[in-house]
Amino acid sequence: MSADPITPVLTKRWLSPQSWRLSTYEKLEGYTALRKALAGTPEQLVQLIKDAGLRGRGGAGFPAGVKWSFMPPNEDKPHYLVINADEGEPGTCKDIPLMMADPHSLIEGCIIAAYAMRSHHCFIYVRGEALHPIRRLTSAVREAYGAGYLGRDILGTGFDLDITVHAGAGAYICGEETALLDSLEGRRGQPRLKPPFPAAAGLYAAPTTVNNVETIASVPYIVNGGADWFRQMGREKSPGPKIYSISGHVERPGQYEAPLGTTLRELLELCGGMKDGIPLKFWTPGGSSTPLFTAEHLDVPLDFEGAAEAGSMLGTTAVQVFNETVSVPWAVMKWTQFYEHESCGKCTPCREGTYWLAQILERMVEGRGTEEDIDTLLDVCDNILGRSFCALGDGAVSPITSGIKYFRDEFLALCESNKRELVGAKA
Structure with a gap:
């Protein structure tokens, strides 16, 4: 068996007739x-x-x-x-x-x-x-x-x-x-x-x-x-091939097998680039419970060490790609609603925390947020991270903390529009 980096291993039978037989x-x-x-x-x-x-x-x-x-x-x-x-x-x-x-x-x-x-x-x-x-x-x-x-x-x-x-x-x-x-x-x-x-x-x-x-x-x-x-495939500490699930604003979403350590830049080439040529804004390297990356992270090697060194996690290599038309607070809200729904309720930080995070984000996305809401979000995240019974709580705070880290101005814009409305109402 030779190990040409682009020779499929895990997916080599997928296109064979009746491959499941x-x-x-x-x-x-x-x-x-x-x-x-x-x-x-x-x-x-x-x-x-x-x-x-x-x-x-x-x-x-x-x-x-x-x-x-x-x-x-x-x-x-x-x-x-x-x-x-x-x-x-x-x-x-x-x-x-x-x-x-x-x-x-x-x-x-x-x-x-x-x-x-x-x-x-x-x-x-x-x-x-x-x-x-x-x-x-x-x-x-x-x-x-x-x-x-x-x-x-x-x-x-x-x-x-x-x-x-x-x-x-x-x-x-x-x-x-x-x-x-x-x-x-x-x-x-x-x-x-x-x-x-x-x-x-x-x-x-x-x-x-x-x-x-x-x-x-x-x-x-x-x-x-x-x-x-x-x-021979992948990198020293993360060897072997990996199936990357690429979804979102790309020309050909789907499963792409590549050696561990492949970058998003290389994966985008495989799937035909950004859909309609609209530039990349943010993406997840391993599903919504991994901290977000931005266009600055195009060349981060997507293996366990590379993703961690850049401040995220490889997770399940669920690469969700979002272009410049997507509002970060809106995307973060949708993920938070998912975690609120899926919390098993066993521990208080996750059960209560995800509920309050979703409430605050929903209010902000509706344009009824205040600047203090950003601090409250981070404070609630701090009370969940490392304090919940399992990793669901940690995963739920990842998109919020990383979203505010890279796109704080978008969260602030929601608060400022609210402030203008309040001033207008008083006048």
């Missing part, structure tokens, strides 16, 4: 990595993923091999592998197309990962609204059982694995791994206190590893290509 998958190297993996030991596989430097593609970027190594080696309790396919971050659309176009790459990755962690039951938790991917995935799991890739004594190796596809009920909070586990157990989706971490006490209080779809779908390619091949 087992027959197509097997023709295109499907399940060859599984045979190779089952011939080795679980320890060798964990080491391979560590050597490859694969990092979690769900947003946090935690090294996958390290996460796998947290699973205890003994099997006095069942070990569970849980796949987080609850793709709910605004602007993110990489896991759903992957499950639609190439579900067997996820299933093969699940079997290899489960073998590496001595797990015999894997759950794939799919967002409830994503009906079509759920059907595709369920059908693919059925095909894999029929071909002997799942079930008892897989490929005569003595390894057993069952996969359960579970449909969520469309709650953004269930993208948080412990809330997802509560939901899987039939409870209301709310984050759990850590520790204990899922590796020690996760699903049904047993050792559990939660991984993102894209992370696990990368595993078969690493097994076949090797750690050195994988490291």
Whole structure:
């Protein structure tokens, strides 16, 4: 396998006729990595993923091999592998197309990962609204059982694995791994206190590893290509390919696979540039819960370190692009209304804070704001950041604090127009 930076890896089968079928998958190297993996030991596989430097593609970027190594080696309790396919971050659309176009790459990755962690039951938790991917995935799991890739004594190796596809009920909070586990157990989706971490006490209080779809779908390619091949793509601390979801004011929105560390300038070239030639104003590198970037950040390398050094986060590489026609306070208000709606209500800073943030922003966008509102917004954000039970609160304040940082004059303009109206009314 050569690693030409623009050679598709994760998306290479997407355009094949009936790419979701087992027959197509097997023709295109499907399940060859599984045979190779089952011939080795679980320890060798964990080491391979560590050597490859694969990092979690769900947003946090935690090294996958390290996460796998947290699973205890003994099997006095069942070990569970849980796949987080609850793709709910605004602007993110990489896991759903992957499950639609190439579900067997996820299933093969699940079997290899489960073998590496001595797990015999894997759950794939799919967002409830994503009906079509759920059907595709369920059908693919059925095909894999029929071909002997799942079930008892897989490929005569003595390894057993069952996969359960579970449909969520469309709650953004269930993208948080412990809330997802509560939901899987039939409870209301709310984050759990850590520790204990899922590796020690996760699903049904047993050792559990939660991984993102894209992370696990990368595993078969690493097994076949090797750690050195994988490291030829991307950057030293963030190796490998990545699916960037580009939406908004671009000529050709969609999924673009590129090496980690690709810049927005390069991504814009891939998707035909800004729509109608209207200049870029602001954008999100990883969905609405990552701090905004502006046109000054066109050359920031979009990997975990590059985005963080520039003051944001890579997140889920949901690149939302906005041109100069969009009001920043309006966009920030729309995102804040989403977080207010999706807050699970477990902790006070997030439950109350998102409510007040939305109220203030709605009033400002209607032109009824005051200058003090900007300070109040930042003060409420300060009371949420780092004080909420899970990362939803931190994500909710990101667009507000970064929006005010880069576009304070737009927020002030809303207050000044209000001031003029008040003066006019008094006169």
